[in-house]
Amino acid sequence: MxxxxxxxxxxxxxxxxxxxxxxxxxxxxxxxxxxxxxxxxxxxxxxxxxxxxxxxxxxxxxxxxxxxxxxxxxxxxxxxxxxxxxxxxxxxxxxxxxxxxxxxxxxxxxxxxxxxxxxxxxxxxxxxxxxxxxxxxxxxxxxxxxxxxxxxxxxxxxxxxxxxxxxxxxxxxxxxxxxxxxxTSAAVARWAFDHAAAATAAELVGVAGAMLDMTVAYVKQREQFGRRIGSFQAVQHKLAETLLLVDSARSAVYYAAWALANDTPDASIAASVAKAYASDAERRANAEALQLHGGIGFTWEHDLHLWLKRGKALELQYGDADLHRRRIADWIYATAG
Structure with missing residues (x-):
């Protein structure tokens, strides 16, 4: 394979x-x-x-x-x-x-x-x-x-x-x-929702990846206490943990795309896994990007706010992480029973 x-x-x-x-x-x-x-x-x-x-x-x-x-x-x-x-x-x-x-x-x-x-x-x-x-x-x-x-x-x-x-x-x-x-088919409506949720998850991964890249570049040049803040271990840990979430979300999104393309039995749940995971990853990237950029991250003049706001909007589009976790839980209980 x-x-x-x-x-x-x-x-x-x-x-x-x-x-x-x-x-x-x-x-x-x-x-x-x-x-x-x-x-x-x-x-x-x-x-x-x-x-x-x-x-x-x-x-x-x-x-x-x-x-x-x-x-x-x-x-x-x-x-x-x-x-x-x-x-x-x-x-x-x-x-x-x-x-x-x-x-x-x-x-x-x-x-x-x-x-x-x-x-x-x-x-x-x-x-x-x-x-x-x-x-x-x-x-x-x-x-x-x-x-x-x-x-x-x-x-x-x-x-x-x-x-x-x-x-x-x-x-x-x-x-x-x-x-x-x-x-009038409920299955067709569900198909549309699954595709919309998985596609939004893909865009969320792109938004999160861009914010992560911007933040890594910024901490490599921003100096505090005579040192570049990217050299501080606490900053490195924040970015490493964010990278782990973004890469994991990307894998979930890619599987969801494959499952939908091949109409697998778990395609609907794969879309929900992708949307929940991508929403969480973007939320983490959003928060860390804003914190590590410091005061400049709040300003209109800096471009970061464009990604921050798109990410927040897409987190909720076609269901937030909680809604999709409920879909996954309902599916698990239904199949277990």
Whole structure:
């Protein structure tokens, strides 16, 4: 059994990392905070031209025909770069959900546009008080146990404020009917939630890894009492323990991606393990990064706060660590009985 990614998967990750280093700098993220839409059509187009947006769309619809394992490294890079655009909602959840449950007409209408970068799709699942990027061309909503695919002409949006202003959140009211119905299957809704949670976990690992790298670089240059603070054993222990959590979370995320791609019996639980572990790892990285940066870490001028706020927002998205631990406990009790 091969436990590593292929050279092609690593090459795609490195290509996306290089693109985001150029196109999604901290300055660009700050610009997203300040802009009306919070989105860059040019950056989205470049991701689409690279094949990233349509990565999970079948080749017959103009996509790459890849799966969750191919995508997980890209989502980690999206988290590392604080990508504002809805890659998670569109590529990790929305497009595969349309392919899985949409009618032939719906798939033919939307999947080629998604793969080409001409349309975005987002999801609003049960239990969430908001829908991220609800200005997308197509919004999949879970209402009263059913999933609906709704276009903008049948939506009323109320903007909500997020601690991370690069995130665009909305309260959504929709005109639903038989013509918007996508699925009434609880299994399909669970599939969507599992994919959303696992994808969020991948982004959390990217956010946590970026904060850890920033903090290691900072303690190597910051001096106190005539010594660089990175030489103090207490500081080293904090960073080593954080690294252990982040690397362990990364392993859990990678397994969840494999389990979802192969539809294993434990795929749903693997997604919850990944989300719980990644939320915990990010929370630890968040706290240690802020403490070890000292007073400068609180300031608007320092870029660290961009990662701190994205991490805090994603900790809660598609279930916090406690919710996912309850899912795991329920599964254990059910299988034991």
């Amino acid at each position: 091969d436990f590593d990614f292929s050279s092609e998967q690593y090459l795609l990750r490195d290509t996306v990392r290089d693109l985001l280093r150029r196109e999604c700098t901290p300055g660009a993220v700050r610009a997203a905070w300040a802009s009306e839409s919070g989105r860059s059509p040019e950056r989205w187009r470049k991701l689409a031209d690279l094949g990233v947006v349509g990565l999970t769309v079948a080749e017959e619809h103009g996509g790459a025909g890849m799966d969750e394992v191919d995508l997980v490294l890209i989502l980690e890079e999206a988290g590392r770069s604080l990508l504002p655009e809805p890659l998670l909602e569109t590529t990790a959840v929305g497009a595969p959900l349309l392919a899985r449950s949409g009618s032939d007409t719906l798939r033919a209408e939307w999947l080629p546009r998604i793969a080409a970068g001409d349309a975005t799709v987002t999801v609003g699942l049960a239990g969430s008080p908001y829908v991220a990027d609800a200005t997308a061309d197509l919004v999949v909503l879970e209402r009263q146990g059913a999933l609906h695919a709704v276009t903008q002409d049948r939506l009323t949006l109320q903007p909500l404020r997020s601690v991370d202003r690069a995130r665009r959140l909305f309260s959504v009211t929709a005109e639903l009917g038989d013509d918007t119905l996508l699925s």
